[in-house]
Amino acid sequence: MLKTKILLGLFLIVGVLTSCKKNSYDADEQLKKDDALILDFIAKNSIVAVKHSSGLYYQILNPGTGNEVTTSNTVTVNYQGKLLDGSEFDKSTSPVSFSLAGNLIQGWKIGVPLIKKGGKIRLIIPSVLAYGNESPGAGIPQNAVLDFTIDLINVQ
Known part of the structure; x- marks a missing residue:
């Protein structure tokens, strides 16, 4: 009986330890793959x-010819987002506004300020500047490189 309890205890401990998956995500290595x-x-x-x-x-x-853009601005844009295989995962159906200091992927925070009001830019964003090894939902797998076309309509 004692022997059985010890074996069950060992199996339980081994099971718990092996089920703890170590996060082996390496952002630098992923950036090389994305590049x-x-x-x-x-x-x-x-x-x-x-x-x-x-x-x-x-x-x-x-x-563009309008105002300079900084991460403290609120911008109004039209955009289309695709994966590298050409599949569209998102597209604005009317202009949308948001703060560049808000909850946006880093690729947008870096890329949108490269143009001025009235400008248009294409951003090809490595996964480490997007959602990393997470999938934000259907249509965008983990470690996905994103391809955005953004029309900067207004800057406030």
């Missing part, structure tokens, strides 16, 4: 993009 995917995507689609020091790639389609 290779982005470079391949840019080459295959003949996109002329600039690499930001953060790892974000961008293409200014129209620089």
Whole structure:
């Protein structure tokens, strides 16, 4: 009986320890993988993009002529978001406004200030500047590189 209790206890301890999954996510390693995917995507689609020091790639389609943008601004935009396979996961159906200091992915906080009011930009955002190894919901898998086209309508 004692022997059985000891064995059951050991199995329980081993079960608990092996079920504790260690998070092996390495953002630097993921950024390298994302960079290779982005470079391949840019080459295959003949996109002329600039690499930001953060790892974000961008293409200014129209620089705009209005006010400068900072992360303390509220912006009004139209946008479309796709994965690198071309599948659309989100699109504004009318202009939307939000604070750049708010709860946005880092890629937007870095990329939107690269244009002025009236501008248009394409952001190819590595997963580490988007949702990382999390899936925010249907349509965006974990470690997804995101491809946004953003029209900056207004800056406040």
